[in-house]
Amino acid sequence: MRIDVVTIFPSYLAPLREALLGRAIDRGLIEVAVHDLRDWTHDVHQAVDDSPYGGGPGMVMKPQVWGEALDSVIGPVIDSPARLVVPTPAGRPFTQQLAHEWTSAERLVFACGRYEGIDQRVVDHYAQRMPVDEVSIGDYVLVGGEVAVLVMVEAVVRLLPGVLGNPRSAAEDSFSDGLLEGPAYTRPEVWRDLPVPPVLRSGDHAAVDRWRRDRALERTARLRPDLLAALPPDALDEADRAV
Numbered sequence: 336m337r338i339d340v341v342t343i344f345p346s347y348l349a350p351l352r353e354a355l356l357g358r359a360i361d362r363g364l365i366e367v368a369v370h371d372l373r374d375w376t377h378d379v380h381q382a383v384d385d386s387p388y389g390g391g392p393g394m395v396m397k398p399q400v401w402g403e404a405l406d407s408v409i410g411p412v413i414d415s416p417a418r419l420v421v422p423t424p425a426g427r428p429f430t431q432q433l434a435h436e437w438t439s440a441e442r443l444v445f446a447c448g449r450y451e452g453i454d455q456r457v458v459d460h461y462a463q464r465m466p467v468d469e470v471s472i473g474d475y476v477l478v479g480g481e482v483a484v485l486v487m488v489e490a491v492v493r494l495l496p497g498v499l500g501n502p503r504s505a506a507e508d509s510f511s512d513g514l515l516e517g518p519a520y521t522r523p524e525v526w527r528d529l530p531v532p533p534v535l536r537s538g539d540h541a542a543v544d545r546w547r548r549d550r551a552l553e554r555t556a557r558l559r560p561d562l563l564a565a566l567p568p569d570a571l572d573e574a575d576r577a578v
């Protein structure tokens with residue numbers, strides 16, 4: 336998978352080259368290119384934004400600059416293997432399911448907006464030619480899309496074959512079965528008078544699996560009842576319903 340990010344703060348994306356993601360790049364599992372939007376300005380001030388039509392606070396990012404940058408980065412959009420992703424608080428929710436969907440994309444191109452967003456005609460123009468996703472990572476407002484891109488790239492790349500040491504990790508994620516993950520424990524057996532639940536040391540794998548499922552159901556019911564309500568009818572068996 337090739338990932339391109341267009342931003343006015345390229346250094347914000349430096350973490351993409353660290354740790355797990357950095358190793359995925361070194362191993363050739365992904366390619367990452369970060370582009371400075373100002374490289375496509377032609378004025379001495381390298382202006383990337385302007386006042387909003389209709390008035391109102393803040394600034395809107397100019398369509399011309401974005402058009403030149405995305406044409407250059409995406410290349411010919413006919414049959415482009417790229418998806419254009421625009422982080423915005425006014426977008427569809429980014430979910431584990433969407434992360435999984437994007438793992439099949441040959442290319443992801445992220446357009447990082449700042450200020451009050453990017454002139455809508457940029458999305459409208461490219462949406463006529465390729466898949467464009469306006470995506471929110473949560474119901475809160477950031478200053479720019481760069482942090483959202485870090486979140487989404489990590490969530491997608493960790494799902495790619497070979498990236499995680501143990502593929503079971505991605506398969507057993509929170510949300511993989513529609514539930515939140517239950518609690519996890521490691522040594523010591525007792526820590527500050529708090530013991531590890533004995534069933535986890537019993538060696539009875541069926542009992543451990545049941546215990547973990549029960550804790551996941553309890554946690555989901557307590558913290559995310561909406562996830563429980565969204566489960567398909569056959570997702571919970573009789574033992575689940577007894578929790």
Ligand SMILES: Nc1cc(-c2cccs2)n[nH]1
Nearest residue numbers: 423424472473477479480
């Ligand atoms: N979920 C979300 C995205 C954003 C922004 C994207 C670009 C500027 S602000 N805030 N919150």
